[in-house]
Amino acid sequence: MSSQAPEVLISEVGPRDGLQSVKATMPTTDKLRWIDALYASGIREIEVASFVPARLLPQMADAADVVRHALTLPGLTVMALVPNLRGAEAALAAGVHKLTLPVSASEAHSLANVRKTRQEMVEELARIVRLRDERAPGVKIEAGISTAFGCTLQGAVAEDDVVWLAAAVIEAGADESGLSDTTGMANPAQVRRLFHRVRAEIGERTGAAHMHNTRGLGLANCLAAYDVGVRTFDSSLGGLGGCPYAPGASGNVVTEDLVFMFEAMGIRTGIDLNRLLAARGPLQAGLPGEPLYGMTPEAGLPKGFVPAA
Amino acid sequence: MSSQAPEVLISEVGPRDGLQSVKATMPTTDKLRWIDALYASGIREIEVASFVPARLLPQMADAADVVRHALTLPGLTVMALVPNLRGAEAALAAGVHKLTLPVSASEAHSLANVRKTRQEMVEELARIVRLRDERAPGVKIEAGISTAFGCTLQGAVAEDDVVWLAAAVIEAGADESGLSDTTGMANPAQVRRLFHRVRAEIGERTGAAHMHNTRGLGLANCLAAYDVGVRTFDSSLGGLGGCPYAPGASGNVVTEDLVFMFEAMGIRTGIDLNRLLAARGPLQAGLPGEPLYGMTPEAGLPKGFVPAA
Numbered sequence A, B: 001m002s003s004q005a006p007e008v009l010i011s012e013v014g015p016r017d018g019l020q021s022v023k024a025t026m027p028t029t030d031k032l033r034w035i036d037a038l039y040a041s042g043i044r045e046i047e048v049a050s051f052v053p054a055r056l057l058p059q060m061a062d063a064a065d066v067v068r069h070a071l072t073l074p075g076l077t078v079m080a081l082v083p084n085l086r087g088a089e090a091a092l093a094a095g096v097h098k099l100t101l102p103v104s105a106s107e108a109h110s111l112a113n114v115r116k117t118r119q120e121m122v123e124e125l126a127r128i129v130r131l132r133d134e135r136a137p138g139v140k141i142e143a144g145i146s147t148a149f150g151c152t153l154q155g156a157v158a159e160d161d162v163v164w165l166a167a168a169v170i171e172a173g174a175d176e177s178g179l180s181d182t183t184g185m186a187n188p189a190q191v192r193r194l195f196h197r198v199r200a201e202i203g204e205r206t207g208a209a210h211m212h213n214t215r216g217l218g219l220a221n222c223l224a225a226y227d228v229g230v231r232t233f234d235s236s237l238g239g240l241g242g243c244p245y246a247p248g249a250s251g252n253v254v255t256e257d258l259v260f261m262f263e264a265m266g267i268r269t270g271i272d273l274n275r276l277l278a279a280r281g282p283l284q285a286g287l288p289g290e291p292l293y294g295m296t297p298e299a300g301l302p303k304g305f306v307p308a309a
Helices: A016-019 A028-040 A063-070 A085-094 A107-114 A118-135 A159-171 A188-205 A218-229 A255-265 A273-278 A280-286 A297-299 B014-021 B029-039 B063-070 B087-093 B107-114 B116-135 B159-171 B188-205 B216-225 B255-265 B273-278 B280-286 B294-297
Strands: A009-013 A045-050 A078-080 A098-104 A142-144 A178-181 A206-210 A232-235 B011-014 B044-049 B077-081 B099-104 B140-146 B176-180 B205-212 B230-234
Touching: A009 A098, A009 A255, A016 A028, A016 A045, A016 A078, A028 A045, A028 A063, A028 A273, A028 A280, A028 B205, A045 A063, A045 B014, A063 A078, A063 A085, A085 A098, A085 A118, A098 A107, A098 A118, A098 B273, A107 A118, A118 A142, A118 A159, A142 A159, A142 A206, A159 A178, A159 A188, A159 B014, A178 A188, A178 A232, A188 B255, A206 B044, A218 A232, A218 A255, A218 B216, A232 A255, A232 B063, A255 A297, A255 B188, A273 A280, A273 A297, A297 B116, B014 B029, B014 B044, B014 B077, B029 B063, B029 B273, B029 B280, B044 B063, B063 B077, B063 B087, B077 B087, B087 B099, B087 B116, B099 B107, B099 B116, B107 B116, B116 B140, B116 B159, B140 B188, B140 B205, B159 B176, B159 B188, B176 B230, B188 B205, B188 B216, B205 B216, B216 B230, B216 B255, B230 B255, B255 B273, B255 B294, B273 B280, B273 B294
Parallel strands: A009 A045, A009 A232, A045 A078, A078 A098, A098 A142, A142 A178, A178 A206, A206 A232, B011 B044, B011 B230, B044 B077, B077 B099, B099 B140, B140 B176, B176 B205, B205 B230
Antiparallel strands: none
16 A cells, blocks of 8 residues: 555445345444444545435435444545435434435436435525534535436436536535536436436535446446546445435445546555455355355455555 | 448458457358358458368368358458468469458467467568468458457557557568457447557558457447447457457347447448348348347337438
């Protein structure tokens, strides 16, 4: 691992996006061990939980406990997903550093996912921003534009809608706005075009590329996003997760393969690949029998591999 | 499928590279059905066989019969791999349109794969060129630089060696020279750098990018090659194949995912994706129980998908 500053930020979403997509509930102690292993590899931003009612997502019932533990890891940005104001209250009470609120560019997906229109979600975001300003002004708020590249319910999503929504969430007070390929429909040309337009609109407030590997294009899309200036990438160890409300969608980008790609390209991630591969151990231990993905873990690092210096 | 000319050439290598890497031998009639299905999807270049002694690769014992059938498909470029002059004689006698000779940039891999040094392979190529000039001057000869991005035996391969070898094979009379990531060690930065250098050296004689998905970077590497002007891509239906002499190497780029990527980007391949997916049927029928790969076949085409126009 290089002593120099990372050039890209890998934001691990497995403990939230991954765990909420599988049927089994990982015991809290296993979650903490897994998060510790991710941290030990050099990962410095983790979406550790989702603040949603436990009756909807029992996998996330221990969100506050998980956050409490994650806050003990020095230098780690502890993120949580919140679907609404109520979730934001709980997340802020738990002490997270960063909130992420999904706002869908597809009206159909927005209604199916959170039973709100896009405009209603922007208003919800504005309420969350006010709450944050009152209670925890240091906390960052990201709005992740989901279904930004297409929707399994409505099909194509107009690029103008995505650009409008990215501007609207920043206007409403979000610190950054990323784009999510919730449904695995993105292609590299579209990724370059859309991130380019969004950056022209909101500049450095452009947040993460959250790509899926549904049709095998996950890394190509991350490369495309990198090419147009994106420097934060969401991914999930073992490719765990997807979106339970977007039928047919599956497969977050695999953190191991993503980190391998950047490190092999000479782009510093701050992550030690061998330790990252070792972090699959506690994941597997906490979710016995759950299939994990990833080509680099299967093939191993190439002979004579040299990480970014 | 668009009526306009394709913008990239997808060169299907499954019937050669794929079939010679699996243990089972596909019956000839099944091979022909599979090739017909590939052709029906719009594929116009297929590496249909390898001309090697049947005792070494019994899967390829019917090479001449397969070529004979493939030659009946109008507009199809019928390619065969030959490891040496003897193979070239047989391939030319069978009537192929194009020969491909693997020439390894790694001395260690060259010795292990064909028991010749790189220089000896360049000399072998020159003999094949003379034979071609005498017997079948219309036939094209490609020299595929294998282990161009790294070698499982010797580790790193000097980029200067690759550029030198690409120039040497063109000097020896090859019509084109492509670069192969035989061992799945390439990364997009390296792909851009090396193809850029090779194009600077041999210009339009630069041939195919033959990428592997060993560490999940196959499509990202194809995108990188496209970005620097490469317009021919080798891939294998169902990701069948690899290199039996490069331990740990596996996984050709999946044709279905590659075609999906380009078509989704608006880059015409000339291939109908639904028919391409249907071509997995005869492949599976001829190789029962053999695992096939591909994310697009699993996920299906996105709702409202529009191919390149």
